[in-house]
Amino acid sequence: MQNIYEEILKNMPNSEVKQNELMSKHTSFRIGGPADIWIRVKDIDELIYIVNYANKNNLELSIVGNGSNTLVKDKGIRGITISPCFENIDIKWEGDIAIVNAGSGVKLPVLANELLKNEIEGFEFASGIPGSVGGAVRMNAGAYGGEMKQIVESVTFINEEGNLITVRNEDINFSYRYSRFKEKKEIIVNVKFKLSKGNAKEIKEKMDDLNGKRIEKQPLNMPSGGSTFKRGNGFITSQIIDEAGLKGYKIGGAQVSEKHAGFIVNTGNATAEDVLNLVDYVIKVVYEKYGKIIEPEIEVIGE
């Protein structure tokens, strides 16, 4: 890996390239072993270079955005792991319609605040989701009745062959926590949102209200990957986990949050194995008690 690292370092001067980087530093779970090579990519040509390089050298390429929906396993990630760090925000007006271009590395709360400053409404629901624009589109992130599907106009990405492509909303196959980006290793670079002119006071009130609800209900003071499980089909997942008596249940350092049973939290020294064992245990107990199938929402990578 040393030769590969040196070659990449030489060819990606505008990005940040590291070797054996602990992924616990880059995930909200604060869990995860080392990535052989970790690159914060800041330049589009360098992104194309690394996709081609990985293809040519048969190296696994993984993507991590802000790491807020990802559990990296304890032995870490082989090959190359990239984090797209495009942080541009550009706003254009067409009458009362705001066309907002955001780089895939922009954090949703940062974008929400920029939109607030420009009196643009429609993004409030996402203001408390701690992900990047790229990760949010891939996951069709949503909350409080809003989701990416409703506001994305088009997405520009690098495909598996290293080509830059733009697709419109209707070609993204958005559905609940799903998009076409879950099927292929397409790396999102830029997202164009269509939003509208609003009133700063009302936007701020809505953001404060929703974020107040988060603070009240979610264990935001503990590391987690957000809601660990998907919404139930005809039932509320966190409620059924709670009813099964699992609130506070612990395996190693992983615990079903005492505040919100839908969250598995890291109490300080959890391993990925602890989290995965607890996920399996919760799924098993809920199925045995109620015959209901619950599915994880978090993405698991590495070995």
Ligand SMILES: Cc1cc2nc3c(=O)[nH]c(=O)nc-3n(C[C@H](O)[C@H](O)[C@H](O)COP(=O)(O)OP(=O)(O)OC[C@H]3O[C@@H](n4cnc5c(N)ncnc54)[C@H](O)[C@@H]3O)c2cc1C
């Ligand atoms: C406290 C807390 C609260 C949360 N609340 C919500 C909520 O209300 N609603 C909700 O939907 N989610 C929520 N989440 C989960 C998470 O924040 C979202 O899923 C978010 O959109 C993930 O973005 P990310 O950049 O952190 O993605 P990551 O975890 O880094 O990645 C998620 C997936 O997207 C892929 N990916 C990341 N960036 C790109 C890119 N540029 N191109 C292609 N693929 C990419 C990764 O490979 C991975 O498979 C919460 C998480 C936490 C910790």
